[in-house]
Amino acid sequence: MSEPFISKLVVIGVGLIGGSFALGLRKAGRVGQVVGVGRGQANLDRALHLNLIDEASQDVRSAVQQADMVLLAMPVGQMAEVMQAIRPVLPSHALISDVGSTKQDVVAMARAHLGEHLPRFVPAHPIAGAEQSGAQAARFGLFENKNVVLTPLPETNEHATQVVSTLWQVCGARLSTMSAAAHDQVFAAVSHLPHLLAFALVDDIVHKANADQCFKYAASGFRDFTRIASSHPEMWRDISLANREALLKELACYQDQLTRVQTMLAANDADGLERMFDVARTARNAWLDGLK
Ligand SMILES: NC(=O)c1ccc[n+]([C@@H]2O[C@H](COP(=O)([O-])OP(=O)(O)OC[C@H]3O[C@@H](n4cnc5c(N)ncnc54)[C@H](O)[C@@H]3O)[C@@H](O)[C@H]2O)c1
Numbered sequence: 001m002s003e004p005f006i007s008k009l010v011v012i013g014v015g016l017i018g019g020s021f022a023l024g025l026r027k028a029g030r031v032g033q034v035v036g037v038g039r040g041q042a043n044l045d046r047a048l049h050l051n052l053i054d055e056a057s058q059d060v061r062s063a064v065q066q067a068d069m070v071l072l073a074m075p076v077g078q079m080a081e082v083m084q085a086i087r088p089v090l091p092s093h094a095l096i097s098d099v100g101s102t103k104q105d106v107v108a109m110a111r112a113h114l115g116e117h118l119p120r121f122v123p124a125h126p127i128a129g130a131e132q133s134g135a136q137a138a139r140f141g142l143f144e145n146k147n148v149v150l151t152p153l154p155e156t157n158e159h160a161t162q163v164v165s166t167l168w169q170v171c172g173a174r175l176s177t178m179s180a181a182a183h184d185q186v187f188a189a190v191s192h193l194p195h196l197l198a199f200a201l202v203d204d205i206v207h208k209a210n211a212d213q214c215f216k217y218a219a220s221g222f223r224d225f226t227r228i229a230s231s232h233p234e235m236w237r238d239i240s241l242a243n244r245e246a247l248l249k250e251l252a253c254y255q256d257q258l259t260r261v262q263t264m265l266a267a268n269d270a271d272g273l274e275r276m277f278d279v280a281r282t283a284r285n286a287w288l289d290g291l292k
């Protein structure tokens with residue numbers, strides 16, 4: 001397709017992901033004006049200062065007027081309200097996409113609230129990020145060689161999907177497509193559960209009688225395991241609740257696994273433990289090799 005150019009991009013939620021997307025398109029010369037919409041002026045001022053956006057607004061309805069594309073880049077718990085707000089004022093040609101970490105809920109909200117705009121909505125999830133948040137965390141190159149999963153609806157307009165795909169490719173990403181249900185199961189296992197475990201482990205240590213001593217001696221193993229417990233609590237509250245069913249299933253599988261580990265440990269099953277560690281190490285190393 002011819003190279004898409006977005007004359008007016010509106011990023012609702014100018015944080016790590018929305019800000020990095022805007023930056024990628026700006027540096028590639030694929031956007032004209034970028035308007036950032038947020039809940040708080042301090043973050044919008046940082047986004048202006050960092051040149052992520054040209055204009056800032058706290059009024060989503062006026063911001064999306066004349067938009068060619070709107071990116072929903074806030075926590076998934078906020079999306080329904082924003083979709084409702086923009087529906088009556090969104091231009092009839094505007095593309096809409098999101099970056100939410102869960103997809104069945106976002107697709108259901110789009111069906112409920114986007115009305116006549118639904119065919120131009122392209123659900124997307126960039127599989128790249130960090131534990132930092134806000135405009136100051138945005139960076140150029142965040143999506144370089146990272147996957148972006150699209151979960152288009154049967155109604156999604158092919159042209160809209162192509163434009164959104166090309167924009168992510170401009171940011172360096174690799175595109176793939178899945179059903180929203182498959183997406184939510186996979187990311188419950190490899191993203192949402194690990195975050196839950198990291199938060200739960202740190203919380204467990206905080207409540208120990210000798211918490212100070214534990215933190216004093218915690219080192220790189222603890223840091224690597226718990227890096228993602230520094231992630232944004234609101235964002236992870238919303239993801240956990242949005243993907244509750246898949247997450248509960250993965251949590252139950254993991255609890256079974258912990259029971260197997262506990263049984264091996266209680267029985268001094270050295271061979272069993274070593275076999276399991278070996279399977280895990282081999283699988284992780286193969287996964288890491290695949291990332292190169
Ligand atoms: N952080 C990650 O690693 C990551 C990766 C992929 C996708 N995501 C998804 O991307 C989205 C944004 O995550 P992020 O890490 O960029 O978060 P972030 O906290 O860095 O940015 C989100 C911004 O949205 C703003 N916001 C919240 N509610 C709003 C509303 N109603 N209207 C306008 N702005 C609002 C917040 O104030 C914040 O500035 C989330 O849906 C998240 O699930 C995050």
Ligand SMILES: O=C(O)C(=O)C[C@]1(C(=O)O)C=C[C@@H](O)C=C1
Binds near residue numbers: 191
């Ligand atoms: O690297 C991190 O800190 C992340 O949390 C990134 C991560 C992940 O779990 O891999 C988190 C949520 C997203 O939806 C996608 C990516």
